[in-house]
Every structure is written in structure tokens, then in C-alpha cells.
Amino acid sequence: xxxxxxxxxxxxxxxxxxxxxxxxxxxxxxxxxxxxxxxxxxxxxxxxxxxxxxxxxxxxxxxxxxxxxxxxxxxxxxxxxxxxxxxxxxxxxxxxxxxxxxxxxxxxxxxxxxxxxxxxxxxxxxxx
Amino acid sequence: xxxxxxxxxxxxxxxxxxxxxxxxxxxxxxxxxxxxxxxxxxxxxxxxxxxxxxxxxxxxxxxxxxxxxxxxxxxxxxxxxxxxxxxxxxxxxxxxxxxxxxxxxxxxxxxxxxxxxxxxxxxxxxxxxxxxxxxxxxxxxxxxxxxxxxxxxxxxxxxxxxxxxxxxxxxxxxxxxxxxxxxxxxxxxxxxxxxxxxxxxxxxxxxxxxxxxxxxxxxxxxxxxxxxxxxxxxxxxxxxxxxxxxxxxxxxx
Numbered sequence: 001x002x003x004x005x006x007x008x009x010x011x012x013x014x015x016x017x018x019x020x021x022x023x024x025x026x027x028x029x030x031x032x033x034x035x036x037x038x039x040x041x042x043x044x045x046x047x048x049x050x051x052x053x054x055x056x057x058x059x060x061x062x063x064x065x066x067x068x069x070x071x072x073x074x075x076x077x078x079x080x081x082x083x084x085x086x087x088x089x090x091x092x093x094x095x096x097x098x099x100x101x102x103x104x105x106x107x108x109x110x111x112x113x114x115x116x117x118x119x120x121x122x123x124x125x126x127x128x
Numbered sequence: 129x130x131x132x133x134x135x136x137x138x139x140x141x142x143x144x145x146x147x148x149x150x151x152x153x154x155x156x157x158x159x160x161x162x163x164x165x166x167x168x169x170x171x172x173x174x175x176x177x178x179x180x181x182x183x184x185x186x187x188x189x190x191x192x193x194x195x196x197x198x199x200x201x202x203x204x205x206x207x208x209x210x211x212x213x214x215x216x217x218x219x220x221x222x223x224x225x226x227x228x229x230x231x232x233x234x235x236x237x238x239x240x241x242x243x244x245x246x247x248x249x250x251x252x253x254x255x256x257x258x259x260x261x262x263x264x265x266x267x268x269x270x271x272x273x274x275x276x277x278x279x280x281x282x283x284x285x286x287x288x289x290x291x292x293x294x295x296x297x298x299x300x301x302x303x304x305x306x307x308x309x310x311x312x313x314x315x316x317x318x319x320x321x322x323x324x325x326x327x328x329x330x331x332x333x334x335x336x337x338x339x340x341x342x343x344x345x346x347x348x349x350x351x352x353x354x355x356x357x358x359x360x361x362x363x364x365x366x367x368x369x370x371x372x373x374x375x376x377x378x379x380x381x
Contacts, residue, residue: 058311
């Protein structure tokens with residue numbers, strides 16, 4: 001896992017973005033950019049250079065599940081690892097995200113350990 | 129009680145009428161008089177349809193009256209014009225307050241964390257320095273107590289910083305409440321807005337059907353509507369001085 005990778009954190013609540021950013025910094029990642037919903041995230045992703053996407057589900061404008069589907073549909077972005085961090089916890093939703101090709105799914109409220117563990121797992125699977 | 133008796137009487141009349149028609153129908157059918165039988169069947173159908181139309185009319189009237197009552201209810205007007213917008217405003221304010229508090233907490237954590245890291249690094253550096261150099265200096269036993277004190281202190285600094293970092297992490301994660309409570313409040317706020325829209329729709333239905341209970345906007349009454357505009361139907365607007373005088377006279381002028 002390259003600690004210099006560029007990570008995009010997408011959440012409509014600035015508080016949650018800061019929390020996730022702090023946790024990622026603690027794990028050792030330092031190149032983190034933020035967006036407040038799918039609509040603002042997509043141009044950043046299309047601009048290139050993002051190596052890992054951490055996104056919420058429930059956001060105004062463009063929800064995380066649509067962002068995930070847009071990423072998978074774009075040939076340039078389709079292999080981008082995506083971790084969902086969300087309060088949406090319905091069975092069908094998690095299944096939908098899985099079918100759409102999410103790499104990990106963290107349900108809010110979560111602990112620092114859970115986030116670290118899931119981030120590790122995403123990259124273990126990709127590298128393994 | 130009187131109504132119930134009336135209903136029973138009208139029910140009995142309808143029954144005996146139906147019985148008469150049924151007997152006539154059997155008679156016509158037995159006689160093979162299809163035309164007459166059809167006539168009786170039609171009569172039966174018409175009487176049944178009339179009942180349905182009467183019931184529908186009654187229901188419509190009741191619904192209309194209920195809607196009128198809702199519209200003229202002062203409490204409901206107050207809820208719609210003042211309390212609903214206030215509720216949305218209040219809920220948004222709660223989101224802002226919790227967001228401010230959470231952000232202040234996060235800023236404090238972000239400021240303190242590097243200070244703690246720095247302290248921890250300095251303590252570790254001093255520990256190493258102590259092990260490497262102090263041993264030589266404290267061959268003189270009179271100073272060895274300082275070395276023990278220092279070593280003990282630096283150990284404590286490092287273990288305490290670990291504890292503090294753990295607690296800071298708990299504080300950091302706890303700020304997630306702002307996101308979760310905010311999402312819930314946003315949903316309630318959306319619901320208040322939907323209820324408000326539905327209420328307005330009901331009151332609009334009422335204002336089309338009854339001019340007496342037209343929704344009035346208190347602030348507009350105060351600041352004024354401007355001159356009446358031709359082509360815009362407004363039954364509340366007086367068309368002439370006579371109308372104004374008539375109205376005033378009913379008020380005792």
C-alpha cells in the first residue's frame with residue numbers, strides 16, 4: 001500500500017470529511033482531497049491522479065451509489081478502488097453497492113480500527 | 129335518536145317497495161312477459177343508482193365542510209404560517225450549532241495532536257541521550273537519583289501520551305454524531321416541508337371553494353397588496369365606494 005497515493009474523500013458533512021481525513025492521516029496517508037457530493041467529486045476523478053475513493057452514500061446532488069456506478073462505467077476510472085463509508089445499512093443497499101463493484105463498505109457510526117481494517121483489506125485484496 | 133327512527137322508517141319503505149318490485153318481476157317472468165320484466169329490472173337499477181348518487185353527494189358535502197373547517201381553523205393557520213417555517217429554521221439552526229461544536233472540537237484535536245507527537249519524540253530522544261551520556265556523568269552517586277527521576281518521568285510521559293492519544297481518538301470519532309444526527313434532522317426537516325406543502329394544497333382547495341375562509345397573509349395585510357389588478361379575480365376586493373360603504377354599514381358605521 002503506497003502511503004503517497006492520492007485519496008478523494010466525499011461526504012456532504014464537513015465534520016465527517018475531517019474525521020475520515022484525520023484517520024487516514026493517522027494511518028500515514030497525507031495526500032487527501034475532499035468533495036461534498038458526487039457531482040463535485042466526478043470532475044476531480046475525471047481530472048485524473050486519484051488512487052483511492054472514499055465516499056458517503058446519502059448526499060444531495062449525486063449520491064455515492066451513483067458516483068460508484070459512474071466510476072465503474074468510465075473506462076479510465078473503472079478499476080479505481082472505492083470504499084463506501086455510510087449510514088445506509090439496508091440489506092438491499094449493501095447488495096446494490098456490492099453488485100455495482102464497491103471494494104469495501106463501512107457503516108456509520110464506525111471506529112477508527114474498523115476504518116483502518118477495511119482500508120487495509122481493500123488494498124490486500126487488490127495486491128493479493 | 130330521531131334520525132335513527134327516520135332512517136329505519138325510510139329503510140322499511142325502501143324494503144317494501146323492493147319486495148313489491150321483486151314479486152312483479154317473478155310474475156312477469158312466469159307469464160313470459162320479458163319486456164315488462166326488463167322494465168322492473170331497470171326500475172330496480174335506477175333506485176339503486178339514486179342511492180349511490182345520494183351517498184356520494186352527502187360524502188362530498190361532508191368533505192367540503194371538513195376542508196372549510198380546516199381552513200378556518202386559526203390554530204392551523206398559525207401552525208402553517210409561523211410554526212412550520214420556524215420549525216424548519218430551528219432544525220437548521222441545530223445542524224449549524226452541532227456542526228460548529230464538532231468543528232471546534234476537531235480543530236482542537238488537530239492542533240493538539242502534533243504537539244503531543246512532538247512531546248513524545250522529545251521524550252524518546254532524551255531517554256536515549258540519558259542512556260548514552262548520563263551514565264558516564266552519574267558515576268558520581270550523588271547525582272544518580274536525578275537520572276532515576278528523569279528516566280521515570282520520560283517513561284511516564286510516553287505512556288501518558290499514548291493514553292491521551294487514545295482518548296483524543298475517541299473524541300475525534302465521537303464527532304461523527306454530527307453527521308448522523310444531521311442526516312436525521314434533515315429528514316425531519318424535509319417531512320415538515322412536505323406537510324407544509326400538503327397543508328397549503330388543502331387550504332388552496334378551500335380558498336377556491338369558499339371566499340369566507342380565504343387564507344390571508346398577515347404580513348401582506350400589514351404591508352399592503354397594492355392596487356387591484358383588472359383580470360385578476362379577487363372577491364375580497366371591493367369594486368366601488370358603494371361596496372365599501374355597504375360593508376362599513378354592516379359593521380355599524
